[in-house]
Amino acid sequence: MAHGTALIYDEEMTKYKLLWVDPACKIEVPERLSVSYEALVRNGLADRCVSIPVREATDAEILLVHSDEYLEAVKKTPYMTLEDLKEFTLQFGDVYFHPNIYRCAKLAAGSALQLVDSVMMERVRNGMALVRPPGHHSMRSAASGFCVFNNVAIAARYAKQKYGVKRVLIVDWDIHHGQGVQYCFEDDPRGVFGKGRIIFGCLKCNILVFVLFIFNSVLYFSWHRYEHQKFWPQLRESDYDSVGKEKGAGFNINLPWNQVGMENSDYLSVFCHVLLPVAYEFCPDLVLVCAGFDSAIGDPEGEMCATPDIFAHLTHLLMNLAGGRLCAVLEGGYNLTSLPQSVCQTVQTLLGDPLPQLANLSGPCRSALESLQCLRSAQKQYWGSLKHTASPTAANISTKRIRIAEGEVEEEEKTELGEEEKNSEEKVWHEPPKRPCPPIRAASVLPDDVACPDGCKRITKDIHPLVVSRLKDHLVQEAEDGDALATFSTLVSLVQKMEKNEVGSGLALVGDVIKAMMCVVQHVSPDLNRVLVVCVGNGKIPSHISRDGKVLVLQISSDASEEQQSKHYISVCLQKGCCNTSGFMQAVLGLLLPVGYEYNPDLVVLVRMPDSGVCDVVWKQLTGLLQSFAKGHTLVLMQEKENSCVGPTASILLGDPAPPLETLQAPDREDVDAVERLRRRLQADWKLLQTTSEYTS
Numbered sequence: 001m002a003h004g005t006a007l008i009y010d011e012e013m014t015k016y017k018l019l020w021v022d023p024a025c026k027i028e029v030p031e032r033l034s035v036s037y038e039a040l041v042r043n044g045l046a047d048r049c050v051s052i053p054v055r056e057a058t059d060a061e062i063l064l065v066h067s068d069e070y071l072e073a074v075k076k077t078p079y080m081t082l083e084d085l086k087e088f089t090l091q092f093g094d095v096y097f098h099p100n101i102y103r104c105a106k107l108a109a110g111s112a113l114q115l116v117d118s119v120m121m122e123r124v125r126n127g128m129a130l131v132r133p134p135g136h137h138s139m140r141s142a143a144s145g146f147c148v149f150n151n152v153a154i155a156a157r158y159a160k161q162k163y164g165v166k167r168v169l170i171v172d173w174d175i176h177h178g179q180g181v182q183y184c185f186e187d188d189p190r191g192v193f194g195k196g197r198i199i200f201g202c203l204k205c206n207i208l209v210f211v212l213f214i215f216n217s218v219l220y221f222s223w224h225r226y227e228h229q230k231f232w233p234q235l236r237e238s239d240y241d242s243v244g245k246e247k248g249a250g251f252n253i254n255l256p257w258n259q260v261g262m263e264n265s266d267y268l269s270v271f272c273h274v275l276l277p278v279a280y281e282f283c284p285d286l287v288l289v290c291a292g293f294d295s296a297i298g299d300p301e302g303e304m305c306a307t308p309d310i311f312a313h314l315t316h317l318l319m320n321l322a323g324g325r326l327c328a329v330l331e332g333g334y335n336l337t338s339l340p341q342s343v344c345q346t347v348q349t350l351l352g353d354p355l356p357q358l359a360n361l362s363g364p365c366r367s368a369l370e371s372l373q374c375l376r377s378a379q380k381q382y383w384g385s386l387k388h389t390a391s392p393t394a395a396n397i398s399t400k401r402i403r404i405a406e407g408e409v410e411e412e413e414k415t416e417l418g419e420e421e422k423n424s425e426e427k428v429w430h431e432p433p434k435r436p437c438p439p440i441r442a443a444s445v446l447p448d449d450v451a452c453p454d455g456c457k458r459i460t461k462d463i464h465p466l467v468v469s470r471l472k473d474h475l476v477q478e479a480e481d482g483d484a485l486a487t488f489s490t491l492v493s494l495v496q497k498m499e500k501n502e503v504g505s506g507l508a509l510v511g512d513v514i515k516a517m518m519c520v521v522q523h524v525s526p527d528l529n530r531v532l533v534v535c536v537g538n539g540k541i542p543s544h545i546s547r548d549g550k551v552l553v554l555q556i557s558s559d560a561s562e563e564q565q566s567k568h569y570i571s572v573c574l575q576k577g578c579c580n581t582s583g584f585m586q587a588v589l590g591l592l593l594p595v596g597y598e599y600n601p602d603l604v605v606l607v608r609m610p611d612s613g614v615c616d617v618v619w620k621q622l623t624g625l626l627q628s629f630a631k632g633h634t635l636v637l638m639q640e641k642e643n644s645c646v647g648p649t650a651s652i653l654l655g656d657p658a659p660p661l662e663t664l665q666a667p668d669r670e671d672v673d674a675v676e677r678l679r680r681r682l683q684a685d686w687k688l689l690q691t692t693s694e695y696t697s
């Protein structure tokens, strides 16, 4: 199991800048890189990383994506006069050249490759490359949008060629569309043949027998400010209906933001309702992130309102894929306050620190819902997890697109603020909260004959007089059973330690998981406002538990009775119960995650019901995903005889990545229907469950 987080940075990449007046390029300054690195140093994050040296990408590596003539032309720029540089720049859009930019562009691309090497050779688990110039706009024979070489596209090709990586997921959370990446992989003759489609011919009828077991594929996901094609680069092919070509259909996913001001809720709903379901189905071997932070609040380009701590969560949600192999490469980010904060949030998550709680999430705004629905509808024919998406009706979709090419321009909606007022509106946001690591990362309460997993701290059972007195009046029948009392009072004191952040998470083997859960829930201290209880497997949970919203129960099983549903008592009934991986993950990603984020609990209690049938890999994925909530304070309760679950559960609570699920088959129709039915019923209560705009008030 690889450990460690790589950090790649060299101040050489700060040594180029704009040498003439160009309003479009003046925001791309060297300080972007230096303030980001200095913030990592100041916050003690840089020296917790494995420092990997930069190197220049070779010609051959650059030619994986770019044409020979383009490379040869760029090679000449170091020797150009200022006039020649201006002249050379004119052929491209929104980019500038400098005598030292070629060297820096080779270092930026080379940094991405160093990162891929470190992760694929398992010298580290994941990492981040702080580079300049960015890459995702540059095309085969063109520079664009401050980009010279396409760092991440080169890294994807390099990973496939050198390490035989079959499936690469590229997530581009920069606020601009990385058209360079889209072009590179949408018509790549070698690369994108889809999810291993098998095409057989037949010798006898003289047709070539060829098996295109082509698992080589690159799935590119990008969200970007679009405003119905009004925003740079104003491309028709940046819209949601660009899904990839021929064999690549379904492997290009564009989520256009048609309004500015998008918030954390908008970003999370796109992750939960599009990216994650598809990513789990795709089952990548490697995740590359075009980590642009102009999608953060305060950025002059993005004009969005998502706070820097959102990147802690986006990073964490992707770390459960590809066995944790994640390479983040800096793209954009132009606000010199939110950029370093966002970089620190990202690196701190890569290092495995507890996640910050995201406060007052609501639902996605109407415009985001329209884009979400259009995208899910455009992609549903390619992805089982989206198969049963309701198609947009004209009524609830008002997307209009100004076809600049056709010269057909619809009346522009008047925005209440003029362009200049909007820009001048100074955004303010809180400094992201500290994310201290508790002295004990994971604790265990186990029978004496069960070994405590490495890294875990055993909490010896003892009777806490104060606790017991309160327990006794609740658990009369246990009063005589000394062991049960000891266990329950130890669990209660364990939760108290979590509240004080002395302990991160805990796991326990108990005689009766439901009783233990009830006891914990009834005895958490009053300043623990909300407890999320996730029950996996069949079993009756007393419905009075979710009183006054202090407790939210979500049960996934095969016998849940649906009529009991309420806002705080949700039971998902899966035909084949918890052993059906794709149905289970559909429920986790499409229901549990959104509701969990909106509920924002202070404690998570994960209960593994007896004979739940849930398989280890899915159990580990769930345990890992639940770390998103309550600053990682999860208490896992399992039945005494399930000793074999102790090790796997502990490894996740200690920060190991969950192993990847194999490529998910499409979920069963009944399960998707069950999840969809529940989603529709509950979305009035839980706005993050919405995926269509017909429900917004």
Ligand SMILES: CC(O)(O)NCCCCN
Pocket: 024, 094, 134, 135, 136, 137, 145, 146, 147, 174, 175, 176, 177, 232, 292, 294, 331, 332, 333
């Ligand atoms: C890397 C990037 O996506 O932030 N570049 C943005 C270029 C904007 C040009 N108007």
Ligand SMILES: [Zn+2]
Pocket: 174, 175, 176, 292, 294, 301, 331, 332, 333
């Ligand atoms: Zn950008």
